Each structure stands twice: as C-alpha cells, then as structure tokens.
Amino acid sequence: MIKPLKIYYWPIPFRGQPIRALLTYVGADWDEADTSHVREMKDLPVDRQAGPFMAPPFLIDEEANVALSQMSAILVYLADKYRLMPESAVQRAQTIKILADANDVLDEITLFGGRSMWSKAGWADFVSTRLPRWLDVFERTAIDHGVTESAGTLLATPAIGLADIVSASLWYTMMDRLPAIEPLVMARAPIIAAHAKRFFALPTIAAFDSQQKLVWQDLYCGGQIEQSIRTMLNDVGIDPA
Numbered sequence: 001m002i003k004p005l006k007i008y009y010w011p012i013p014f015r016g017q018p019i020r021a022l023l024t025y026v027g028a029d030w031d032e033a034d035t036s037h038v039r040e041m042k043d044l045p046v047d048r049q050a051g052p053f054m055a056p057p058f059l060i061d062e063e064a065n066v067a068l069s070q071m072s073a074i075l076v077y078l079a080d081k082y083r084l085m086p087e088s089a090v091q092r093a094q095t096i097k098i099l100a101d102a103n104d105v106l107d108e109i110t111l112f113g114g115r116s117m118w119s120k121a122g123w124a125d126f127v128s129t130r131l132p133r134w135l136d137v138f139e140r141t142a143i144d145h146g147v148t149e150s151a152g153t154l155l156a157t158p159a160i161g162l163a164d165i166v167s168a169s170l171w172y173t174m175m176d177r178l179p180a181i182e183p184l185v186m187a188r189a190p191i192i193a194a195h196a197k198r199f200f201a202l203p204t205i206a207a208f209d210s211q212q213k214l215v216w217q218d219l220y221c222g223g224q225i226e227q228s229i230r231t232m233l234n235d236v237g238i239d240p241a
C-alpha cells in the first residue's frame with residue numbers, strides 16, 4: 001500500500017536521521033524513495049519537480065498536497081503536523097535556532113557536503129575549536145533549561161519536542177557511527193550526550209536505529225567525505241580533553 005508520506009533522501013543517516021526519528025517517534029508510516037528516484041527527482045528541471053528544490057532531503061505529503069525540501073523546513077512542518085512544536089513564540093524560535101545550529105554542525109563536519117576533503121591541519125583545528133564550541137552551545141542550552149544527565153527536555157517543554165529530536169539525532173548518530181568522537185561529546189557535553197542516549201533508548205527509536213544499522217552498519221554521511229572523516233579520525237584522532 002502506498003503511504004501518504006514519502007521521503008526522498010540518500011540511503012544514509014545524516015540529514016535524513018532527524019526526519020526518520022521524528023516519524024518513528026510519532027508512529028507515522030512513510031516510504032523512502034529508491035535512490036534512483038531520488039537522483040531522478042533531484043536532477044529534473046525545476047519546473048518538472050514535485051516541488052522546487054536543489055538537494056535532498058525532500059518530503060512529499062500526498063494527503064496535504066505538500067512537497068518540501070530543506071531539512072529544517074521539513075522538520076518544522078512535520079513537528080507542527082504531529083504537535084511537536086512548542087506553543088510559545090520564544091520556544092518556537094529557540095527550536096528553529098537549534099535546527100539551524102544542527103544544520104551548521106552537519107555542514108561543518110562534512111565541509112559543506114564534501115566540497116573539499118579534510119586536511120590534517122583543518123581537521124585538528126575543527127576538533128579542537130569549532131566542534132567543542134558547538135558542544136558548549138548545545139550543553140549551555142540544556143543547562144539553561146534545567147536538563148540533567150538523567151532527565152529533562154532541551155527547552156523545558158513538558159514533553160519531548162522537535163528540539164529534543166534534532167539534538168538527539170545529531171549527537172547520538174555522530175557518537176554511534178563515528179565512535180572516536182564519542183569521548184569528546186561525553187567529556188565536553190555530558191548532559192547533551194546523556195539526553196541523546198536517552199532518546200535513542202526509547203524502544204521504538206532503538207528498534208528503528210538498530211534496524212537501520214543492520215542494513216547500513218556504521219554509515220554516517222556517505223561518499224568520499226565520510227572516507228575523509230574516517231581517515232582523519234584514524235590518522236589525527238581527537239583529543240577529548
């Protein structure tokens with residue numbers, strides 16, 4: 001049976017992960033387009049695409065007549081649809097800020113989708129300056145909202161919201177698929193690491209993640225840039241201090 005929601009994304013976690021985690025969390029069913037269809041849709045002239053877009057992820061919600069690209073836009077749409085967006089203007093803005101931060105981290109670790117490959121000096125600088133500072137940004141957000149290593153939601157909302165799903169997907173996936181990074185996350189942002197692990201320990205999310213790992217193993221962002229990240233982790237490493 002054709003499902004009303006269809007995700008066009010590559011067969012990797014990366015920008016698809018928060019979208020899949022959100023849909024899993026709310027118990028929604030969705031189809032993933034075959035890679036050949038993802039490529040076909042992406043390469044169509046813009047006036048023939050189901051909605052205008054440059055690069056996946058791309059979501060089609062057949063029932064609502066919605067076709068949307070940009071990870072953040074897709075997540076906000078789905079969060080509204082499934083009541084995972086906070087009510088207050090401030091918390092909505094903070095949620096979008098966290099989305100933008102997460103998207104920046106994904107861009108930075110992949111050198112903007114692999115436009116160039118990591119040099120040893122560039123990697124050493126990233127893991128000793130920018131990545132720890134990003135962790136500080138997320139950790140401060142958690143602390144400011146009363147999150148502890150054992151409880152709490154990122155914006156102090158009464159229930160898990162989009163901000164939680166995005167932060168957890170970002171940091172859990174990075175720690176799990178690139179385990180050499182985990183000690184840095186745990187040392188620099190212990191509350192964020194625990195928060196991410198808590199979300200991914202929820203039974204449906206854990207089942208989704210282990211099912212995905214059965215198929216894709218440790219795949220993170222794919223392509224030559226993943227190879228470059230792994231080479232750097234191997235050759236340069238990371239200092240959790």
Ligand SMILES: N[C@@H](CCC(=O)N[C@@H](CS)C(=O)NCC(=O)O)C(=O)O
Pocket residue numbers: 014015054055056057069070071072103113
């Ligand atoms: N800002 C976009 C970035 C989209 C993007 O860079 N997608 C990558 C995969 S994560 C891609 O397929 N890039 C191919 C391209 O840009 O042609 C988003 O957040 O969705």
